[in-house]
Amino acid sequence: MNMIVKVCGMTEADNIRQVDVLGVNLIGFIFYPKSPRYLYQIPQYLPILAKRVGVFVNESKENVLMYADRFGLDYIQLHGNESPKYCRSLHSHGFRIIKAFSIAFPKDLLVTSDYEGFCDYYLFDTPTTRYGGSGQQFDWSLLQHYNGATPFLLSGGINSYSAKALKEFHHPRMAGIDINSRFETSPGIKDAERIERFLRELDFSPSNQL
Structure with missing residues (x-):
């Protein structure tokens, strides 16, 4: 599948390197102090290889710009x-x-038009x-x-068992996926081998949309 794959919530240098070489498009760092994956130092x-994404929750614009400069961020989530x-x-x-929206009902999608x-x-x-991920899947048919x-x-x-469902899910605006806690050995530490197997099952080829 030709799509964007983002791996979010990374914290440790060697682990980041292991995931970076897999060919994923985006790697995310969480700058929200209440998150168990909070990244407090460089x-x-x-x-x-991957683009750098900084994840923020109701942060001041000044702090976002400071983190973006210190970490060389390409994207702000x-x-x-x-x-x-x-x-x-x-x-x-x-x-x-990248603006996140929680989806439980069709009406939750209406607010997105204000951000176009x-x-x-x-x-x-x-x-x-x-704030942040739950590790649970919502009903994709709402989309x-x-x-x-x-x-x-x-x-x-x-x-790691979602590859088949992702291959079967189609939407003209779907650009890719974001993975996090279900590929961890502990908060902030990803299982690079599990991600690599998942990408193989997904027949992943990096998107050029970025």
């Missing part, structure tokens, strides 16, 4: 209640923006009582109600 290795105006402001600084033109990708995830122009990444509980 690892000795940062992705060279917003996982809180950030407004369309906030997204437009960061976009105007030249950053590519200010985001490069949306990320559709499972609702949770706290048949999405008819916006912005492409999206599919997130929420994707695991």
Whole structure:
């Protein structure tokens, strides 16, 4: 499958290097202090092949710009209640923006129209009582109600057994997937071999959409 694959929530240098060489498109770092995958210092290795994504939750624009500069971020992923105006402001600084939305009902997709033109990708995830991923899958059939122009990444509980379902899921705006906790040995540490097997089962070929 020709798609974007993002591996999120990485923290440790050697582990980042192991995943970087697999050919994934994006590697995400979480700058949200309440996350168990919070990255509080610069690892000795940062992705060279994959694009770097910083994940933020209701963070001040000044702090986002500071992290973006320190870590050489290519993308800013917003996982809180950030407004369309906030997204437009960061976009105007030249950053590519991924805005996350929790999807439980078709009506949850309506708000995405307010962000058209200010985001490069949306990320559709499972609702949770706290910010960030739940490790659970939502009902992908809800996305048949999405008819916006912005492409999206599919997130929420994707695991090593999801390859078949992903091959069978079709939507004209689906650009790729976001994987995290279901490929971990502990929070922030990914099982690179498991990711490699999953990519093989997915018949993965990196997307050139980035």
